[in-house]
Amino acid sequence: MITPAFAQAAGSSGVGASDLILQVAPFGLILIIMYFLIIRPQQKRAKEHADVIKNIRRGDTIVMNGGLIGKVSKVTDDAEVEIEIAQNVKVRVVRAMIADVRSKGEPVKDA
DSSP states (O other), rough: OOOOHHHHHHHTTTTTTHHHHHHHHHHHHHHHHHHHIIHHHHHHHHHHHHHHTTTTOTEEEETTTTSSSEEEEEOOOOSSSEEEEETTEEEEEEGGGGEEEEEOOOOOOOO
């Protein structure tokens, strides 16, 4: 006198765990693919950009985020540099706003 509904519920309890794994596995695979194709290269580029910004020295030609191009005339501290955007026009800028270093300048002179 067991109804078909009770018989189906009792038999499917052991299969539910494997069904859950099969349903979650594609999402895990997508996350792993996204990490290797999107997140990891972006972190690598950000690290390289931070190294370039940290190693700016006098004479480097830089491009600001706003499109301004100038030559570094003085490295004041860790947060700012002074650039020359025209003859005798010098501006202090924050290092975080530097988008690119176009060309490296002269090496530091020994005293």
